[in-house]
Amino acid sequence: MTAEADKPNIITASLDFLVNWGRTNSLWPFPYGTACCAIEFMSTEVGRYDLSRIGSEYVRFTPRQSDVLLVAGTITYKQAPILKRIYEQMAEPRWVIAMGACACSGGFYDCYCTVPGIDHIIPVDVYIGGCPSRPEAFFDAMFDLQKKIKDESYMKQRAERVKDQLEMIKAKTAEAKAAAKDFAREKVVDIKDFMTSKEQELVKKAQFWKE
């Protein structure tokens, strides 16, 4: 066994492919269920439809451990800051599914208390229609999300993310270089002055001894 493991085991793949493969097949949802869509999600999750077939094994009830925020139900204005805060607590990468008519557009609650679509608060990746949505529709949305994730480029996103930092580092480096140049120039001038003064002294001494 040890001999087998000692042999070099190498797979070559592009980083984007590998990262996306991992992300695609382990989407852990965070159910933000406020209405009947949440009941429909429960039936999607368990036995008959079995969401764990596509790797959404765990439903995490903390935003810090989940990848997909699943907003299932009506969002009122009183709840909007809470939803926003939950979204901000999630670690990158994060995706949002708006499930059902209420989360997409406010549904038939065209009134003073309901947010007309959660995209007023947070960015949404996939919308599902229906009132409530069928489990099949939910699966369709998950497949759409998986397709979307497969298209993402981790390295590009990383470059985007560190762009500011990179620019800052470049600017700092240029600054430091300029400072060093100035310092060197001053030094050179000092040394030149020193040399000329020495020369003059020597000349004076030579003249003195001549005399």
Added chain:
Amino acid sequence: MNTVEDIFSVLEEKFGAKRDTQDKWGVAAIVSAAYLHNAALFLKESAAIKFEMLVDIAGIDYLTYPNHEGPRFAVSYAFKSMSVPGARIRLKVLVGEADLKVPTISDLFANANWYEREVFDQFGIVFTGHPDLRRLLNHVEFVGHPLRKDYPAQKRQWLSTNDYLLPALEKRLEDLGYRVVQRSKEVGTNDNEYLEGSIKE
């Protein structure tokens, strides 16, 4: 033989109640705000049929009601008897726009506490003597009372931060004799901390 009709006659005698002629089922009586508390106490404790259960409190706005005369608002109390099943009575208090005050009955019926908060929230009717008259359904930054007929139904109001209920809770517990020994870091009462991550417009 005591019937609901007898109780109505007592209400009319003692509390100056009038039968509501508009009521479809004939179980409503209009009382003045001054007599409401006593009438509720009478229904709960000393009536021939005791009405121990407060089913609902509803606010009514008659602004766009056809052929309505009289004060703009009304508060309707629905009582149900536990001892005689099926016996029901509704008391109605008419409230004018100038003086939006009704005495509370939350000392008689504990569930009236939240019903009255709801009516206050949606109609702006003030219940005098209520222990904790705050908004119940709408958020703290809401301006106006949405179930009034002159509130535009589609007028939306954003909430900038979620309600921070911990100080109120602590105060309530301290009033009951508890005391705060220790707070965990996550629930620090620093205002700036919980304002972060909220909707700011």
